[in-house]
Amino acid sequence: MPDLTKPPSPQPRRRRCRLCGICLGTAFLALLVSALVHLFFPPPQPGPSPRFAVIIDGGSTGTRVHVFATRPDGRPDLARSAVMRVSPGLSSFAAEPARAGNSLRPLIDFSMERVGGAGSAAATEVRLMATAGLRLLEERVQEAILSSCRDVLRASGFRFEDPWAEVIPGSDEGIYAWVAANYALGTLGGDPHKTIGIIELGGASAQLTFVSDEVLAPELSRNFTFGDTTYTLYSNSFLNFGQNAAQDSFHEILRSRDSSKNGTLVDPCAPKGYSRIEEVISKSSNVSSSKLENQYVDSGDGDFTECRSSSLVLLKKGKEKCQYQQCHLGPTFVPELRGHFLATENFYFTSKFFGLKQSSSLSDFVLAGEQFCNKDLSTLRQKYPNQSDDDFSRYCFSSAYIVALLHDSLGVPLDDKRIEYSNQVGDIQVEWALGAFISNIKDTILEPPRTGISTHKSRLLPALLGVFLLGGALWLARWRKPKTKIIYDLEKGRYIITRVS
Numbered sequence: 001m002p003d004l005t006k007p008p009s010p011q012p013r014r015r016r017c018r019l020c021g022i023c024l025g026t027a028f029l030a031l032l033v034s035a036l037v038h039l040f041f042p043p044p045q046p047g048p049s050p051r052f053a054v055i056i057d058g059g060s061t062g063t064r065v066h067v068f069a070t071r072p073d074g075r076p077d078l079a080r081s082a083v084m085r086v087s088p089g090l091s092s093f094a095a096e097p098a099r100a101g102n103s104l105r106p107l108i109d110f111s112m113e114r115v116g117g118a119g120s121a122a123a124t125e126v127r128l129m130a131t132a133g134l135r136l137l138e139e140r141v142q143e144a145i146l147s148s149c150r151d152v153l154r155a156s157g158f159r160f161e162d163p164w165a166e167v168i169p170g171s172d173e174g175i176y177a178w179v180a181a182n183y184a185l186g187t188l189g190g191d192p193h194k195t196i197g198i199i200e201l202g203g204a205s206a207q208l209t210f211v212s213d214e215v216l217a218p219e220l221s222r223n224f225t226f227g228d229t230t231y232t233l234y235s236n237s238f239l240n241f242g243q244n245a246a247q248d249s250f251h252e253i254l255r256s257r258d259s260s261k262n263g264t265l266v267d268p269c270a271p272k273g274y275s276r277i278e279e280v281i282s283k284s285s286n287v288s289s290s291k292l293e294n295q296y297v298d299s300g301d302g303d304f305t306e307c308r309s310s311s312l313v314l315l316k317k318g319k320e321k322c323q324y325q326q327c328h329l330g331p332t333f334v335p336e337l338r339g340h341f342l343a344t345e346n347f348y349f350t351s352k353f354f355g356l357k358q359s360s361s362l363s364d365f366v367l368a369g370e371q372f373c374n375k376d377l378s379t380l381r382q383k384y385p386n387q388s389d390d391d392f393s394r395y396c397f398s399s400a401y402i403v404a405l406l407h408d409s410l411g412v413p414l415d416d417k418r419i420e421y422s423n424q425v426g427d428i429q430v431e432w433a434l435g436a437f438i439s440n441i442k443d444t445i446l447e448p449p450r451t452g453i454s455t456h457k458s459r460l461l462p463a464l465l466g467v468f469l470l471g472g473a474l475w476l477a478r479w480r481k482p483k484t485k486i487i488y489d490l491e492k493g494r495y496i497i498t499r500v501s
């Protein structure tokens with residue numbers, strides 16, 4: 001039985017409670033201070049280190065490496081991305097495919113430096129995507145070139161798997177370019193009718209990609225989904241219709257017309273006074289052995305109109321095999337060009353050479369081409385001291401070829417200004433490799449942004465809530481804690497303990 005006559009010793013217990021209060025109060029204060037410090041001096045976000053993706057564009061005239069950087073949240077960081085080009089292109093190794101891989105070494109060294117060394121490279125994917133130059137070669141030769149490249153890429157220190165070196169279909173190249181243009185413009189993910197179409201004039205091929213409402217044959221129609229929007233695209237690549245390949249075919253046509261057989265070709269697309277010896281080399285099935293078959297003299301005649309109509313003949317080549325209601329380029333159907341277009345690569349280089357505005361009309365090309373092609377070689381040499389004679393023949397040809405392609409074949413009116421001639425949108429270079437990169441990471445791009453501020457807020461809110469809950473609980477505990485009153489009853493000679501609220 002407890003001896004109630006003995007007075008309890010309330011002093012140490014009260015001291016203990018006070019000590020408890022002080023401790024809890026201090027903890028509460030500490031938590032509050034830490035929450036405030038967190039609010040005003042947020043700790044650095046640890047996040048993953050910057051990452052990269054390397055895409056090698058194996059073009060017909062050169063090989064270009066793109067080192068694309070991403071922010072810690074996985075979104076593209078184009079300001080930190082970089083590009084480097086070597087020439088000639090991979091297809092120039094057709095006779096010695098085993099040497100093709102070596103041409104990638106300077107590009108790999110460049111990429112290694114950009115990603116910050118071997119440690120980062122091991123986590124960075126490298127992909128090689130070859131285009132028209134390789135598409136034009138026999139499959140056996142294509143494979144030999146790719147195999148040599150794979151050997152080098154496997155040993156590069158970057159993440160690489162053999163299927164990542166490939167020849168991509170022309171329609172993929174077109175879709176990637178369309179993605180790049182619309183990403184740069186900010187129209188990707190939005191209304192299909194507000195997107196921009198793209199037409200590229202490369203060295204060996206030309207690509208045309210845009211949203212079309214027309215019913216298309218399955219081989220001409222591709223779907224591309226970004227977020228909630230699926231775009232139905234007409235996408236086509238015209239092999240051999242690139243500017244360099246077209247000019248070569250044009251010279252072939254001239255040679256076939258050389259009825260006099262005296263070996264002189266009258267070239268309407270070269271300025272008067274221009275002369276160049278052309279050699280025709282025959283290649284046997286064994287690509288390493290070739291022999292000189294014939295020699296011609298290409299002699300300039302500077303006639304834009306003739307150059308344009310001869311170009312049209314070239315663009316109609318194969319029309320007899322047309323399997324559609326109508327064919328606009330060779331044996332291929334092209335729906336009506338709808339909306340605005342971006343015309344890149346040689347379209348842009350030609351307009352730039354002639355000093356045309358970005359939104360010029362085709363009549364501006366006609367005028368510039370007529371004036372230029374008409375001038376004789378000596379005048380042109382004086383006016384453009386930094387250009388070669390071959391450049392003069394190239395630009396005379398390209399001005400006429402562009403008009404024959406866009407107006408005479410695709411029906412773009414001469415005074416139409418819906419086409420912008422440029423390789424960039426804002427300060428973003430529009431290249432298909434950018435579109436390939438964007439397509440690869442589109443799931444990350446589509447995630448809601450996880451910025452430093454929102455991450456910080458999301459951590460701070462529970463911290464503050466915790467502090468206030470704890471504070472509230474302490475206050476409640478103190479408020480609800482029964483207080484005791486101890487009185488010594490003289491009459492009964494004992495302590496009486498009562499609870500007070």
Ligand SMILES: Nc1ncnc2c1ncn2[C@@H]1O[C@H](COP(=O)(O)OP(=O)(O)OP(=O)(O)O)[C@@H](O)[C@H]1O
Nearest residue numbers: 059060061062131132133202203204205242345349
């Ligand atoms: N600075 C420049 N000035 C003029 N023409 C250029 C310039 N750079 C490239 N070109 C020409 O533009 C065309 C496209 O070059 P690019 O390297 O982009 O194409 P490519 O990838 O070799 O072509 P393809 O896609 O057909 O394989 C080529 O005909 C090239 O000669």
